[in-house]
Amino acid sequence: MSISHRISIRWLPSPASEPHSVLVLTSPARRYVDIRLTLSPSGELEGLYWGFAGQSFYPTPNSGRWEHFIDSRSDEPGSDEGSLEVLENGDVLEKGKMVDFEEPDKGEKEYEEVWRDEVLEKDERVAIVMETEGGRVVRVGGWVQGVLKDKEGFNAERWKDGKRIWGMGKELASDEIWEKEKELVVGDEVEKRGLVWRVVERAVW
Template identity: 35%
Template sequence: MAPSISIREHVRWLPDPATEPTTTLVLTSAKNHFVDIRILKPTDPKTPKEENVLPLSRLDWAFAGTSSSTPQHDKDGKAFAHSTWKHWVSSRTRDVDGVSDEGDMIPLPNGRTLEKGSNTDSETGVVSEYEELWWEAPVTVVESEEGGGEGRNCCVVLRLQDDEHEARGLVVRVGQYVEGVLRVGESFSLERWEWKGMGKGEGWQRLVRMGDLWLPCGPAMDEKRLKEGGEVKYGEYVWEVVELSHF
């Protein structure tokens, strides 16, 4: 499977109307590692442009793990996929063993994908049927510092598992985006970055950060220094390079 960048356009908890209270971005690697970060938008639309360091109170949900899909057909013979997202680290709970969610991914004529399933509404705490509308953003080549891209997109996955310190983390880069999440005991942190180009004041820019823990998003941007099966060390933590590919 090719790595993908998925952006949510709306969520609908039936029978309520569709809304989009978050900026939700999901990065999925070739081997189906994913990071899904959902940041609540300001409640006041007149809020001035914000700093990119936000309190965790502005987090709707952030989680990471692995996904899988099974081809299906509806009663009319139209193809769709039944997808499962197995959680490995989450902002909502320390105990993710056995936690997953599922949904039917239905392709639409406009190139979007409609996800349908049932889950717990974070506002009401009630399990309800939902719909989410997704579109897949194009992946762009990140240029080198010397100028000029290599003509290939890059995918990087870094993973931390340190049971002694109750630490789990996952960083995924797909092309021009990097997202990472990390839990150490009760502490949780996340980051989201985007490549803005080679112009003055552009380059890699952090879109949001929450929490105080260090995440190796920088190393994921500099893939020439990495090798699959290698390690990124910071303090007492060792992150493994579990994926590194160009496509």
Template identity: 35%
Template structure:
């Protein structure tokens, strides 16, 4: 399959109505490696800007703990706006013998998971919609608000993969991967077109980032002034956690040769490997 960008539109824990409490984005490569990051939205009326200071990520409030101080006292953990972040490999197959209509059953292996240090696998049934953009997902998983296994539905939108101005109209996908057992470290960075996301977990401590390529316009101070310059650049729009992630290494694939063997990015004690470089 082609690399893709999936944005969650809503989730519904049955029998409750749909809502979207997070900013959720999933980037998936041609080889079905993925990075899924879900940031809790702030209360209504507050800024919608994503966290971007790189402060250490404390775990999320437990169910039934509306007061942050209670969470610290009972779980010895402060509060975070990270709802969930995980990365790994997905797979899908067509199901034709359950019900009247065929559908796609997808499985996600969590090689990195912000909620646990154990291996995780989850599964959902995918139903593409007639508009060709949206997909409905149905399944069961633990509702974080109740701690109970609950049926759910999620609506996903496939966002357009955009090119950058310096890559001659080609869309690009790049994957960087880190596995360092001696440091108890795992990391994955995926760039799909104009978006890049990364997760790094060292021990039980996690960091994650999201970058977006776009256009910024600079204007003069005079009210009647017109746009005088367009600046095209990558901009970090989210960073949580204190670790460095070499997302910028994926920004210019013109410097990379897919046939040049094992290519790496080194930072400190860590060595990241390019596992995919795709243009289409």
């Protein structure tokens, strides 16, 4: 379970920077939603750069693999993987190869990403995952993120402390996962704008 903010990305040999707001919410069963938003010069959230959801795996303590089941950039999602190193300050350095969408013709490039996890207070330790065909919403602590890919396009949203702070396309089930936190159990179904969302995971610790 984690709330992971990306601190920087570096496309070797260029210096590190952070042009996006990148947040990954991962449930105890390692179901995740990863939303990457472009930042304006003043730091405001703008359009979607990349959004995807899937399952994470850690074959060893120093390596990770992230399967994509839903992906804003592909109708045939794959996976990405990298090596992991915990830095002295507790941040995690991820290294690997992937396509830089700013220069897609160059194929995969070496990258380095630095990630930092939020520390949850005791009263924030809740995780809920809801799914529908082509969609997933994940809540961890005070954050909720959701993605949905359907015949009309890609939809995504990000919530913080009960408020929708960014969204594109249809409203998903983020309000339901927030407002009905205490009553939702695995197997419950909620209808939202013609879609049925099912609770597939819930954890409180």
